[in-house]
Amino acid sequence: MISEQKQPVWNASQSPDASLRIPEPESRSPSALPRAIGSLASTAIVVGTIIGSGIFLVPHNVALHVGSAGSLYLVWIVGGVLSLAGALSFAELGAAAPEAGGVYVYLRQAYGKLVAFLYGWAMLMVVESGGIATLAVAFSIYSASFFPFTSFQQKLISSAVIALLTLVNILGVRKAAAVQTFFMFAKLSGLAMIVGYALLSPEVTPLQSSFPLPTPQTTAGSFGVALIGVLWAYHGWHMLSYAAGEVKDPGRVLPRSYLLGTTLVIAVYLSANLAYLHVLSMPALAEHQRVAAKAMEVLAGPRGQTLVSGLILCSIFGALNGNVLGGARVLYAMARDGVFFSAVGRVHKRFETPALALLIQGIWAAALAASGTYEQLFTYVIFTAWVFYAGAVLAVVVLRRRLPQVARPYRVWGYPFLPIAFSVAALAIVGNTLVRSPRESFIGLGLVLLGLPIYFAWTRLQGRLAKDT
Numbered sequence: 409m410i411s412e413q414k415q416p417v418w419n420a421s422q423s424p425d426a427s428l429r430i431p432e433p434e435s436r437s438p439s440a441l442p443r444a445i446g447s448l449a450s451t452a453i454v455v456g457t458i459i460g461s462g463i464f465l466v467p468h469n470v471a472l473h474v475g476s477a478g479s480l481y482l483v484w485i486v487g488g489v490l491s492l493a494g495a496l497s498f499a500e501l502g503a504a505a506p507e508a509g510g511v512y513v514y515l516r517q518a519y520g521k522l523v524a525f526l527y528g529w530a531m532l533m534v535v536e537s538g539g540i541a542t543l544a545v546a547f548s549i550y551s552a553s554f555f556p557f558t559s560f561q562q563k564l565i566s567s568a569v570i571a572l573l574t575l576v577n578i579l580g581v582r583k584a585a586a587v588q589t590f591f592m593f594a595k596l597s598g599l600a601m602i603v604g605y606a607l608l609s610p611e612v613t614p615l616q617s618s619f620p621l622p623t624p625q626t627t628a629g630s631f632g633v634a635l636i637g638v639l640w641a642y643h644g645w646h647m648l649s650y651a652a653g654e655v656k657d658p659g660r661v662l663p664r665s666y667l668l669g670t671t672l673v674i675a676v677y678l679s680a681n682l683a684y685l686h687v688l689s690m691p692a693l694a695e696h697q698r699v700a701a702k703a704m705e706v707l708a709g710p711r712g713q714t715l716v717s718g719l720i721l722c723s724i725f726g727a728l729n730g731n732v733l734g735g736a737r738v739l740y741a742m743a744r745d746g747v748f749f750s751a752v753g754r755v756h757k758r759f760e761t762p763a764l765a766l767l768i769q770g771i772w773a774a775a776l777a778a779s780g781t782y783e784q785l786f787t788y789v790i791f792t793a794w795v796f797y798a799g800a801v802l803a804v805v806v807l808r809r810r811l812p813q814v815a816r817p818y819r820v821w822g823y824p825f826l827p828i829a830f831s832v833a834a835l836a837i838v839g840n841t842l843v844r845s846p847r848e849s850f851i852g853l854g855l856v857l858l859g860l861p862i863y864f865a866w867t868r869l870q871g872r873l874a875k876d877t
Contacts, residue, residue, distance in 0.1 A: 440653075440755065441508055441581070441653050441654050441737075441740075441755060441760065441761075441762070442581070442654065442760050443653075443654055443655060443656050444581050444582050444585070444654055444656070445581065445585050445651060445654045445655045445656065446585075446655075446656050446661070447656075447661050447664070447665065448589060449585035449586075449588060449589055450648055450655055450661050450662065450665035450669075451592075451664075451665040451668055451669045452585070452588045452589040452592040453585075453588055453647060453648045453651065453665070453669075453730050453733070453734070454495070454644075454645065454647070454648050454665050454666060454668075454669025454670060454673075455592050455596070455669045455672055455673055456588045456589075456591055456592035456595065456726040456727060456729070456730050457588075457644035457647040457648075457726075457727050457730030457731060457734070458491075458641075458642055458643070458644040458645055458647075458669070458670070458673045458727070459592075459595050459596075459599070459673060459676065459723055459726075459727060460543050460546070460644065460723060460724050460726070460727025460728065460731075461542070461543055461546030461547070461549075461550075461720075461723070461724045461727070462637075462638075462640050462641025462642070462643070463599070463641055463676070463677055463680050463700075464546075464550070464698065464699065464700040464701075464720045464723070465546060465549070465697060465698065465699070466637040466638060466640060466641040467480070467680075467681055467684055467693055467699045468693060468694065468695075468696060468697045468698075468699050469634070469637040470483055470484075470634045470637055470638060471621070471690055471693040471694035472621075472622050472623065472634075472694050473622070473623050473626075473630040473631070473633045473634035473637075474623060474626045474630065474631065474634050475621060475623050475624045475625045475626045476626065476690070477685055477690060479626040479631065479634075480634075480681065480685070480690075481678065481681060482631075483631060483634045483635055483638050484638055484677055484678055484681055485674075485678070486635060486638075487635055487638035487639050487641070487642050488642060488670075488673070488674035488677065488678075489674075490639070490642075490830060490833055490834070491639070491642040491645045491670055491673075491674075492645075492667075492670045492671065492674065493801070493826050493827070493829070493830040494645060494646065494797055494801055494830055494834075495645040495646070495666040495667070495669075495670045496663075496666060496667065496820045496821060496826070497800075497801040497804045497820050497826065497827045497830065498510070498511075498514075498645075498646055498648075498649045498666065498800070498801070499662050499663040499666040499667070499818050499820065500663075500804055500816055500818050500819055500820045501513075501514045501649070501800070501803060501804060501807070502648070502649050502652045502658065502662045502666075503658060503659045503662050503663055503816060503817040503818040504807075504814055504815075504816045504817070505517065505652075506652040506653060506655060506658035506659070506662065507652060507653045507741070508650065508651065508652065508653035508654065508737040508740055508741050508744075508762075509650060509653070509737055509738050509740065509741025509742075510646065510647075510648075510649025510650040510651075510652060510734070510737065510738070511527060511531075511646060511649055511650070511738070511796060511797070511800045512524050512527055512528050512531070512738045512741050512742065513741060514649075514800045514803045514807075515527050515796065515799060515800055515803065516745070517803065517807060518799070518800075518802075518803035518806040518807055518810075519799065519803070519806075521745065521747060522863060523799065524742075524745075524747075525742065525747050525859060525863045526796075526856055526859045526860070526863070527738075527796045527800075528738050528739065528741070528742040528747070528748070529856065529858070529859030529862065529863070530792050530793075530796065530852075530855065530856045530859065531735060531738045531739075532738075532739060532768075532769065532772065533772075533855040533856070533858070533859075534792045534793075534852050534855050534856070535735075535792055535793045535796075536731060536734070536735030536738065536769070537735065537769055537772045537773040537776055538773075538776055538792075539643060539644075539731050539735070540570060540728060540731045540732060540735065540769070540770075540773035540776075540777075541566070541570075541773045541774075541776035541777035542640070542777075543724055543727055543728045543731060544565075544566035544567070544569055544570050544728060544773070544774075544777040545562075545566050545777055546724050547565065547566060547569050547721060547724045547725065547728065548562035548563070548565040548566045549562070549697075549698070550698065550701070550717050550720050550721050550724065551565055551721065553698070553701060553713065553714060553717035554714070554717065554718075563777065563778045566774070566777035566778065567774040567777060567778060569725065569728060570728070570732070570770050570773050570774045570777065571770060571774065573587075573725075573728050573729050573732045573770075574732055574766050574767065574769070574770030576729065576732075577729070577732050577733050577736070577761060577766050578756070578759060578761055578763045578766050578767070579759055579761070580759050580760065580761060581651075581654055581733070581760070581761055584729060584732075584733045585733075587726070587729050588726060588729055588730055588733070590726075591722055591723070591725055591726025591729065592726060594719070594722040594723070594726065595719070595722055595723035595726055596676070597719075598716065598719030598720065598722065598723060599676055599679075599680055599719075599723075601716075601719070602680065602683055602700055602703065602704060602716060603679045603680060603682070603683040605683075605704070605707055605708070605712075606683035606684070606686045606687050606703060606707060607682070607683055607686055609707055612686060612687055612707070614685070614686065614687060614688055614689045614692070615687065615688050615689060615692045615702075615706050616689050616691070616692060617689060617691040617692040617694075617695045618691070619691045619692070619694055619695035620691065621690060621691055621694055622694070629840065629843070629844060632836075632837065632840035632841070632844065633840070633841075633844045633845070635837060635840075636790050636791075636837070636840075636841055636845070639790050639794070639837065640790050641677065642673070642677075643790065643793070644727065644730060644731065645666070645669075645670050645673075646797065646800075647730055647731065647733075647734040647735075648662065648665060648666065648669075648734070649734075650733075650734035650735065650737040650738060651733060651734055651737055653737070659817030659818065660817065662818070663817075663818040680700075683703065684699050684700070684703050687703040687706050687707060688702065688703055688706070698717075700716055700720060701713045701716050701717050701720070703716075704716040732766065732769070732770070732773075735769050736762050736765040736766040736768075736769045737762065737765070739752050739762070739765035739768060739769060740752060740753055740762035740765045741753075743765070746870060747863070747866060747867070751764055752764050752765045752768065753765075790837075790841065791838060791841045791842070791845070791848065791849045791852045791853070792852040792853070792855070792856060794834045794835075794837055794838050795834075795835075795838050795856075797834055798830070798831040798832075798834035798835050798838070799831070801827045801830045801831050801834070802827060802828070802831040804820060804823070804824075804827040805823075805824050805827055805828065808823070808824075
């Protein structure tokens with residue numbers, strides 16, 4: 409439910425860390441980010457950031473781990489329900505505290521600076537930078553549909569697209585939002601074309617394959633591994649939270665954009681999988697990584713494959729833009745809290761964007777894109793991210809108990825069952841990933857824990873500097 413009343417802000421006396429203060433949403437200092445993102449652009453961030461490379465590549469990974477079409481659909485439904493539960497929980501938190509930084513802000517308010525810093529560190533090292541890198545790698549994979557790029561050339565393309573979108577976002581949030589809206593419509597049109605062509609074409613015989621299904625029967629463990637890929641395809645439902653400090657009328661816009669955007673994506677993803685399985689058998693789905701392009705090749709020949717590959721590149725480009733836009737806001741929030749370099753918390757005087765935060769994120773994401781494969785990268789991202797998503801969604805319960813007097817323009821449906829169920833499911837996913845993909849999981853965990861000595865060294869240095877002054 410959405411109410412009209414204005415909420416008192418969370419302040420230092422209400423926070424577990426007395427040094428924290430969330431500023432008034434209506435206040436606007438010269439160093440603050442402008443509220444320039446409207447309702448359409450907010451929904452475009454949700455839809456356009458979620459729909460990237462995943463729906464065009466992940467069905468192949470899912471088919472490798474499930475033994476039937478029914479199990480495949482169930483994985484996508486479970487992933488969608490989890491993402492919607494998380495998005496609606498974030499809608500409550502974002503409407504109550506519409507500040508730049510999103511997940512970082514919620515963790516800080518519920519658990520203190522250390523936990524928030526570890527998320528911010530994980531975001532920089534793995535989560536958002538890794539997400540950007542994974543999308544960039546997917547962009548280069550689909551670029552190979554047009555030109556026979558070498559492995560080295562594909563890595564150059566990945567880095568170049570990250571650099572381009574970093575520049576666009578530095579030049580202004582309005583430009584970035586316009587890019588996001590345009591590419592949202594482009595990718596929805598492309599997916600509608602694939603689904604319509606597949607389902608409406610008469611007498612389609614699914615492509616058969618001699619490729620044996622690696623998992624003839626779905627088990628709980630294989631279902632969990634398949635779910636990791638699906639959660640990567642849904643990754644981005646949280647991205648609007650990072651830019652909440654730039655959303656107009658956030659108490660009304662954030663909940664509606666989360667609900668509309670995530671629900672639309674679930675419907676699109678189920679329709680796309682229905683279309684793929686109408687054209688490709690399960691073994692063929694498991695054999696071919698570029699499943700959307702292969703489906704259109706079956707339906708319309710090489711021209712169909714080329715056309716779809718171009719539309720997919722548009723989709724990935726739009727998702728990349730949303731990730732670049734959102735992720736840098738966490739570094740900005742960390743710097744404003746005094747746990748990152750102060751220069752990163754400055755807003756560019758001309759462009760009114762966190763330019764240095766965007767630049768740092770872009771450089772590291774480009775390095776990650778040159779270092780790993782697509783599947784390795786999304787495993788790092790999902791394992792690390794969902795540890796913190798569990799805590800951030802549970803913050804709905806923590807903060808309702810700790811701060812009952814704070815008005816909430818939106819209250820999540822099914823409280824407290826929904827946020828608690830989401831958190832339990834998220835931790836189960838993390839545990840399954842740790843067992844089934846230990847190498848990637850421990851690499852992600854190690855990068856997060858590396859933040860502990862950095863945090864304590866940073867705070868000690870800051871304390872000494874404060875004494876000297």
